[in-house]
Amino acid sequence: MARKIVVTSGKGGVGKTTVSCNLAVHLAERGKRVIVCDLDFGLNNVDVVLGIEHLAVYDITDAVEGRCRPRQALIKHPRYPTLFALASNRVSERYVSPQAVRLILDSLSPSFDYIVIDSPAGIEEGFHRAAACASEAILVTTPHLSAMRDADRVAGLLKSYRFDRVGLLVNQTRKDLVRKGEVLSPDEIAKALSLPLYASIPEEDKFFLDNISPKSRAYRALSEFVIDLPFREKKRKSV
Numbered sequence: 001m002a003r004k005i006v007v008t009s010g011k012g013g014v015g016k017t018t019v020s021c022n023l024a025v026h027l028a029e030r031g032k033r034v035i036v037c038d039l040d041f042g043l044n045n046v047d048v049v050l051g052i053e054h055l056a057v058y059d060i061t062d063a064v065e066g067r068c069r070p071r072q073a074l075i076k077h078p079r080y081p082t083l084f085a086l087a088s089n090r091v092s093e094r095y096v097s098p099q100a101v102r103l104i105l106d107s108l109s110p111s112f113d114y115i116v117i118d119s120p121a122g123i124e125e126g127f128h129r130a131a132a133c134a135s136e137a138i139l140v141t142t143p144h145l146s147a148m149r150d151a152d153r154v155a156g157l158l159k160s161y162r163f164d165r166v167g168l169l170v171n172q173t174r175k176d177l178v179r180k181g182e183v184l185s186p187d188e189i190a191k192a193l194s195l196p197l198y199a200s201i202p203e204e205d206k207f208f209l210d211n212i213s214p215k216s217r218a219y220r221a222l223s224e225f226v227i228d229l230p231f232r233e234k235k236r237k238s239v
């Protein structure tokens, strides 16, 4: 069964889609079978960021409403043979229940190692739909005060879901600003939000291809950290 990881945030534009896609690419590079599921309805960012929007035939609503089988709705990435995307519906007005999405993901789960779920920002219906489908969460924030404040609200909400694990990713970090004391360090942010720090991703001037950084050391470390988490927990329990 796949580990289903929702990537969420309070504030918009902090990097959820970038993180979801890069995590998925790096997991696939490590041989894992991965789906990136775009639950940011109406925007379709995941297939654009992965550069495969021209390959999309079906989207998640087609699967939910029975126009295709769940497997048919997956877009296979041409460069990463074990990476697939599930596009969000293009028409945001259509109501899709969390249960319906969960059923689709559950039916795909046995054939995959990871389902990375890109969530919309905020704490409305879309957030709950995405969270309801997941077994783990990664909360993304930037070091900016407004993003951290919103992350704090989401961290509280995440507690009401029975996730196997929840971690923090601090995106767009800048060592120079930490050194000058202008922003908190990733460790300090994690402490303030009472969450384990999974990774910090430096602010980049330029992405390699769209928003994908296949050579990024930070994303490589994140993917290895995520793969390792259950083993580390088991080891801790047996000590």
Ligand SMILES: Nc1ncnc2c1ncn2[C@@H]1O[C@H](COP(=O)(O)OP(=O)(O)OP(=O)(O)O)[C@@H](O)[C@H]1O
Pocket: 009, 011, 012, 013, 014, 015, 016, 017, 018, 019, 040, 119, 120, 121, 171, 172, 173, 201, 202, 203, 204, 205, 211
């Ligand atoms: N580490 C980074 N360094 C520099 N720019 C970044 C970084 N991560 C993301 N960005 C940029 O920030 C912008 C927002 O990223 P992204 O779309 O992933 O955020 P999001 O949280 O998914 O937004 P939304 O809430 O609208 O869905 C993009 O232009 C992306 O290229």
Ligand SMILES: [Mg+2]
Pocket: 016, 017, 018, 040, 045, 118, 119
């Ligand atoms: Mg997004």
